[in-house]
């Protein structure tokens with residue numbers, strides 16, 4: 001059945017369009033809430049919710065169709081971009097991180113430059129403790145606002161989470177991020193823009209940004225990067241069906257020409273992990289999440 005669109009709700013929505021790796025079956029209901037009241041209405045369907053998603057830039061859906069609701073947060077409170085008070089910016093979880101970074105750079109605020117390179121929503125970055133070039137989002141978060149699956153609002157701080165590299169374990173499970181208060185430092189527009197320019201240049205040189213991917217597939221180990229381990233197994237360019245280890249960056253699994261299935265992507269991820277373990281004894285840990293991970297509905 002083809003996708004049907006009613007306002008902000010879609011029936012039989014193609015999950016390929018939900019993620020940057022562009023794989024997956026269909027979902028019977030995909031909804032993008034715009035406000036807390038929209039979200040509260042959706043939460044009432046608790047037993048039907050299967051996943052919360054931002055931009056889907058770190059998410060792998062299955063090839064099988066999903067019978068239930070996926071909540072897409074990328075339109076949430078978008079019109080309410082941010083408020084600022086004494087260097088603290090309140091930003092909606094639905095705002096794209098690069099958009100936020102560029103916005104504050106126009107006013108010469110420093111600290112969010114790294115976000116220009118991460119193509120997710122603020123909510124997705126919070127959930128992943130995403131970061132790059134030496135900064136992680138939770139280092140600059142003062143507090144967040146969340147909603148639980150009963151519809152109650154909460155204010156949380158870093159103390160309410162166990163935070164580590166690309167990992168956030170909440171004390172209070174199953175809460176959706178609504179917004180974050182982010183602390184930035186006043187600098188000059190020129191300095192901030194220069195920093196963004198140089199880190200984006202690094203990205204363009206080292207990552208296959210023109211290909212469908214979810215960024216780094218595996219977490220780096222403390223001692224050595226996942227890319228170096230994968231390269232040491234001569235896996236650059238290795239293919240399973242339409243899934244391929246990027247020639248440009250060994251830790252990027254790509255959907256080479258847009259025809260890969262989720263199974264092929266998964267098989268390639270497992271193949272890489274096995275090869276690296278057999279050769280080096282290192283057990284690579286996945287950074288990418290399966291659709292629905294992080295919540296217990």
Ligand SMILES: Cc1cc2nc3c(=O)[nH]c(=O)nc-3n(C[C@H](O)[C@H](O)[C@H](O)COP(=O)(O)OP(=O)(O)OC[C@H]3O[C@@H](n4cnc5c(N)ncnc54)[C@H](O)[C@@H]3O)c2cc1C
Nearest residue numbers: 054055056057058120121123124125127130131177215294
């Ligand atoms: C080209 C490319 C480069 C990348 N570079 C980096 C990088 O440098 N550093 C890095 O850390 N990552 C990187 N990534 C991965 C990805 O962009 C980040 O993990 C990002 O934080 C995911 O955000 P998202 O909105 O797409 O989240 P999604 O993939 O949609 O979701 C990820 C997780 O967050 C949860 N989630 C999303 N929104 C909410 C919310 N509002 N409340 C509660 N939970 C929520 C989901 O349930 C899921 O568990 C890259 C990806 C690509 C494609």
